[in-house]
Amino acid sequence: MPGLIARAGILAALWASLAGASDPAYTPRETFAPLDLGQPASGVRTASGVPGPRYWQNRADYAIHATLDPAAKTITGSVQISYANNSPDALDVLWLQLEQNIYRADSRGALSQGQRKGRGGGTTDGMTIDSAEVQIAGKAFPVAPLISDTRAQLALPTPIAPGGKAIVTLHYHYTVPGLFGGRTAWGKSRDGEIYDLAQWYPRMAVYDDIRGWDPLPYLAQEFYLDYGNFDYWVTVPSDMLVAGSGALMNPAEVLTKTQLARFARARTSDATVAIRAPSEIADPTTRPKQGGMLTWHFRMENTRDVAWSASSVFAWDAARINLPGGKTSMAMSFYPAESQGKERWGRSTEYMKDAVERMSAKWFPYPWPAAINIAGPATGMEYPGIVFDGIDDAGKTLFWISAHEIGHSWFPMIVGFDERRHAWMDEGFNTFIDVYESDEFNRGEYAPKRDSEYAQGGGNPVDEILPVLADPQAPPILSRADTVTEKYRHPVTYFKSALGLVLLREQILGTQRFDHAFRRFIAAWAFKHPKPADFFRAMESDSGEDLSYWWRGWYYNNWQLDLAVTKIAPAAADDPAKGALVTVESRDRLVMPATLRVGFADGSTHDIRLPAETWIRQGSVTIGVDGPGKVVKAVIDPDHRLPDRDRSNNEATAP
Known part of the structure; x- marks a missing residue:
């Protein structure tokens, strides 16, 4: 978007005086009234918008074993969750998220859209918990989950004391949804099936200092999760390649010698290296085993989630990502043969590498060992370290969606926003940073990028927002995410939220003050859970401005200028x-x-x-x-x- 207007001009004199009555639409005492942020500052969340000395959050570490059965289209798995209660409260129940239940015919998510079918028009039986056990203070107890829509409550035989831990062991299974799954699905490419697996294990809900347990039902808004370390093992037919969040821990068991050598070369290469070229997809010697199953082991640390994708028809390429301080990561792309080509997925790894490098240098270093782009059925969706995009995406569309989805690594994967309640923070903040990525990539090859249904042609965004501001039905940014209808989801949650940050940076604070405050906010809340009030306070405190007029007009209301x-x-x-x-x-x-x-x-x-x-x-x-x-x-x-x-x-x- 346009740069900040220079503060120029030579003035011999400047004064202001009352010049008559203003239009009744403008009342200074309304616009500049004191603003109650609804969240008192404390030793947990400070007046300066950063975590205080008493800040706490709970932690969940996962060990997951899952098997994909492509014939039955099922996942069968077990998960052991080591849950640490760092809160000052004794917990007598635990809450789990079972997002696969949104595909049940009677789910709240389906009915909230006026449907009697699961999300997207199809149904499954949801996730079945076959058994559940909780171990506290060395004693294990079977528990019967009380399932309510996309949540399960585990009543504990003895509370988890402050500072205590519990180990939750669950066995489960579910049917992978077809294309109606949206964010997680299986679908057919030209030569075979691709499985995008997300929300694929029972996940701990968040217990925080604002609401206690916060297990909002999954109505199709996204996620709010605690951080931890993940070890996970996925067993699939041996002809499949698997791409997963984090680091592949057993490459010698699941790759050929040729692929291992190419993988090692990619680790040090700024140019894209083919691990399995499109021309090799049908070659059985590109797999280390013929027939049967193989187990892939991945590990990812300090993350709130993991996801993976599997297919027998994947090509795979990779390149090194250069990070601040001499650190590195890897950009990778997995795609079917029909997606190949320099105008298509042949540049995906280049796009991922550039986005992660620039966003790391500009805002906060990327923390994970890989950034992976998948061409598959679950298009336009993000998870830590891995994103799902479209088989048919090409050119600027592929660049824009790749940069946007991997940009979610910062919001909400590093800065752990509550997407269930505040989708504008995750989508708007990410759209804000990917706009600048589009301006800068390859000297503006795909610029300008505008995340508005009105502005994809490159129009001036301050004009494109005007119909939204003039619409009396348009919801304020600070509406609960689930109440924002599809008509307004992109114009408000993405575009208006992002434009608000651009205007704050380029017109209100200036780039130097904004960037310092914004980077401080990211660093302070990395791998933590900030709320809107924390962001508002952080930007005011660090920039030295009372911005209540801006929060009130742009975020709390849908006012016009x-x-x-x-x-x-x-x-x-x-x-x-x-x-x-x-x-x-x-x-x-x-x-x-x-x-x-x-x-x-x-x-x-x-x-x-x-x-x-x-x-x-x-x-x-x-x-x-x-x-x-x-x-x-x-x-x-x-x-x-x-x-x-x-x-x-x-x-x-x-x-």
């Missing part, structure tokens, strides 16, 4: 060259800093930067301007940087 230049009058009636009085008004509830460009009779101009506080006491102000001659014209927002609903009143000429 209308700045106008209404009058130019000489400062001295006997000599127009002695300066002028320029009257500027705010005619609607949203205000922003703005540039006033004054034009003189000799053709020169001066820019005056008006802070938001220009309108803190009144809606109409008169600005005194001195200059090299008569003032003949004045324009507010001359470079078209603000979402002004009526630009016809932005300019005035002297009589």
Whole structure:
């Protein structure tokens, strides 16, 4: 998006005075009223927006064993969860997430969409818990899960004391949904099936300092999960390649000698290296075993989730990712033969490498051993270290979706937002950083990227947001995520949220202050659980600004901006060259800093930067301007940087 307007112009004098009654739509005491963030500062979450000395969060470490049966389309597995209660509370129940139950015909997610079929129009029986056991203080007890839609409650025979631990062991199975699965599914490519496996094991719900247990039902919004280490073993037919979150721990058991050598070369290569080329997909010698099953072992540390994909028709390539401080990771892509080619998935690894390197350098270093892009049925979905995109994606579409999905590594995978309640933080923050990635990749090859149904053609985003701001039915950004209908999901949750950050960076704070505060926020909350109030406080504290007018107008409400230049009058009636009085008004509830460009009779101009506080006491102000001659014209927002609903009143000429 456009850069910050330069704070330029030479002023001999600047003053403001009341210039009459403002439009009733603008009331300064409303726009600049004190803002209650609804979350008192404490030793857990501080007034400066960072975790305090008493901050805590619970932890869940997982060991998972699962087997994929492609004939039956089932996953059968067991999971052992080591759960640490770091809270100050004794816990007498545990809550699990069973997201596969959204595909049941009677799920809340289906009925919330007015359906009597599972999400996407198909159904399964959901996830069946075959057995459950909890071990506390060395004693193991069988428990009977109380299942409620996509959640299961485990009543404990004895509470988990503060600082205590429990080991939960579960055996389970479920049917993998077809294309109706959306975020997790199996589907057919030209030559065979691809399985994208996510939400594939029972997952601990979050117990936090704000709500205690927070197991919102899964209605198709995304996830809120605690962090831990994951070891997982997936058993699949031997002709399949498996891509999984984290590091492959047993490559010698599941790869051929040729693939091991190529994999080692890719670790040190900035150019993409084929591990299995598209021309080799049908070659049986590219698998170390003919017939039977193979078990792939992956490990990922300090993550909130893992996912994986498996297929017999995958090509696979990889390259090194260069990270700050001399560290490295690996970019990888898995795709069927029909997706190959330099205009298609042949550049996927290049896209992943560039996005991770730039976002790491700009915001926070990528922490995991691989960043993997999958061409499969579950398109446009992200998990830690692995993303699912479309078999048919190509060109700018593939670049945009790849950069966006891997950008979710930062939000909400590193900064652990609650996507169930605050989807605008995960989608909007990520859209914000991937806009800059699109501007910068290969000298703007795919720029500009605009995440709006109105702006994909590259229009000015401050104009493209205007229909949303003018729509009385459009929900505020801070609406509960599940209440935002599909009509408004992208315009508000993605586009408006991202544009709010761009405007905050480029028009309100400036890049230096914003970037310092934003990086501090990311670093402070990496692998933790910030809330909206924490973000608002962090940006204010570090930038030195009271931004309540911006939070209130852009986030809490769907207010509009209308700045106008209404009058130019000489400062001295006997000599127009002695300066002028320029009257500027705010005619609607949203205000922003703005540039006033004054034009003189000799053709020169001066820019005056008006802070938001220009309108803190009144809606109409008169600005005194001195200059090299008569003032003949004045324009507010001359470079078209603000979402002004009526630009016809932005300019005035002297009589």
